[in-house]
Structures are given as structure tokens and as C-alpha cells.
Amino acid sequence: MTAKEIIEKVKILFTELTTPPATPVAAPLAAPVVTEYDLKDGGKVSIDKLEVGGIVMIDGNPSLPGDLELADGTKLTVADNGVISAVTPGAAAPPAAHEMDMATKFASFETSATEKFTSYEAKFTAYEQRFAANELQFEAYKTELAKYKTMIEQLLQFGKLMVEKPAALPDPAVRGQFKEEMKETDFTPGLF
Numbered sequence: 001m002t003a004k005e006i007i008e009k010v011k012i013l014f015t016e017l018t019t020p021p022a023t024p025v026a027a028p029l030a031a032p033v034v035t036e037y038d039l040k041d042g043g044k045v046s047i048d049k050l051e052v053g054g055i056v057m058i059d060g061n062p063s064l065p066g067d068l069e070l071a072d073g074t075k076l077t078v079a080d081n082g083v084i085s086a087v088t089p090g091a092a093a094p095p096a097a098h099e100m101d102m103a104t105k106f107a108s109f110e111t112s113a114t115e116k117f118t119s120y121e122a123k124f125t126a127y128e129q130r131f132a133a134n135e136l137q138f139e140a141y142k143t144e145l146a147k148y149k150t151m152i153e154q155l156l157q158f159g160k161l162m163v164e165k166p167a168a169l170p171d172p173a174v175r176g177q178f179k180e181e182m183k184e185t186d187f188t189p190g191l192f
Contacts, residue, residue, distance in 0.1 A: 003163040011156045018149045038071040047084075050074070054084045 034046045034057070045068065046057040056063040062082030069075050073090020 040069040
């Protein structure tokens with residue numbers, strides 16, 4: 001293999017190393033919906049689904065086996081690892097004493113919608129700031145990578161120049177000595 005072929009292979013290798021790989025966009029995983037319930041004796045539990053097979057969590061840990069009663073009278077039997085093994089519905093809630101008039105309902109709906117939209121706007125603003133910060137960081141990486149790529153290309157050009165046009169003629173004494181060293185070296189495939 002000639003020196004030019006070696007330099008070309010090294011150049012191809014550095015080009016492959018400096019090209020950033022394409023990153024696939026992974027779909028975000030849907031988080032299970034967890035609802036918090038009050039216990040009749042005053043504590044709080046989180047339940048992913050209020051049915052047999054659901055998971056009861058207390059302070060982020062699975063509930064111990066036993067019976068629990070929610071504030072609405074619903075009784076749960078919890079097995080190992082916080083899994084619900086039985087659900088007994090509580091007494092039906094008493095009917096509302098009086099219904100709200102339409103103006104009160106509309107005012108309540110308007111207040112709720114305004115609060116939600118304000119919350120969504122704050123979340124979107126936070127996301128926009130995070131994306132802008134990531135873009136700046138990405139641009140900094142691209143600039144740094146361009147510097148390294150330029151340095152490597154210049155080194156390859158220097159190496160190519162050294163092989164093609166050396167500054168002085170080779171010393172015949174050194175050249176003969178190099179050939180003898182090459183003969184002594186074992187280049188059997190598979191050693192490296």
C-alpha cells in the first residue's frame with residue numbers, strides 16, 4: 001500500500017468521524033394518568049385506574065397489602081405491590097341542593113378556561129426557551145466541529161504534501177537501513 005493510499009483512507013476515516021450521525025426522533029411515551037384520592041382517615045393515595053388491576057401508590061411507593069377506604073366510601077382491597085384486587089363502590093353522593101343559574105355557570109367556565117389558557121401560555125413559553133437554548137448549544141457544537149474538521153483537513157494536506165514533495169532527497173544510508181528493518185518485521189495478517 002502506498003503512502004497516498006494510506007492518506008486517502010485516513011482522510012475518508014476522518015470525514016466519517018466528523019460527520020454527525022442522524023438522530024432518529026423518538027415518539028414520546030404517554031405517561032399513565034394518575035389520580036389522587038383522599039382516604040377516609042385523612043391520608044392521600046394515587047391510583048392509576050380505580051378498578052381491579054389498578055395500582056395504589058402512597059408517597060410514590062406501592063401500597064402495602066390490606067383494605068383502604070376512600071373519602072367517598074369506596075372500599076379497596078390491595079394485594080401485593082399495590083395492585084387492587086377488589087373494589088366495593090361507596091354510597092352514591094347526595095344530590096346537589098340547588099342548581100346554579102346560567103350566569104354563574106358561565107362565569108365559572110370562563111374563569112376556569114382563562115386559568116387553563118394562562119397555564120398553557122406559560123408552558124409554551126418555557127418550551128420555546130428550552131428549544132432556543134438547545135439551538136444555541138447545537139450551533140456552538142457545529143462551530144467547534146467545523147474547527148476540528150478544518151484542522152484535520154490541513155493535517156491531511158500537509159501529510160500528502162510531505163509524501164508527494166519532500167523537502168530533501170532521502171539519505172541513501174538511511175534508506176538501506178529502513179529496507180533491512182522492513183525485512184525483519186513480520187506483517188502476518190491477523191497479528192493486529
